[in-house]
Amino acid sequence: MPVITQSAPRSFSNQKISVEGLVTAESGAAKSSMFLVTYQPKGYVGPHYHDQEQILHCLEGEGLVYFENKPQPLTEGQVAVVPAGVRHAIFNTGQSRFRVAVFNPVVVPTTHWLTKNRRSTFPLPFVHDVFELAKEAAEKNKARAGTGQ
Helix, strand or coil: CCCCCCCCCEEEECCCEEEEEEECHHHCCCCCEEEEEEECCCCEEEEEEECCCEEEEEEECEEEEEECCEEEEEECCCEEEECCCCCEEEEECCCCCEEEEEEECCCCCCEEECCCCECCCCCCCCCECCHHHHHHHHHHHHHHHHHCC
């Protein structure tokens, strides 16, 4: 495959998130893909899982990756491996943009969304109304940890 120098052929965006298909079938990939996802403050991708493993490399900013409802921080330079079938969600928790390179071992990753309540201008259901619910759950877990429950 040649070096890709054109702009991303597959791009979606709204006010809180943009997704650029850096390596896709359209750019010549046969067995893998890579996307650059930019989350604005409070931007997120709601709960979902994939049939394939996924690798997230934080390029800029800070956020949380919820693995099966357990939040893990992800900051610049860190890499998270999301095993196949593991439910996850990704949130920008910082005051500036949060950029994550997403690597998939297939050209078109299979995504299973875990909520039907959507708000999105994307052609696919990328964004869900779960940010406040996840924030409330994190605050409840923090309060429990403080009381020893």
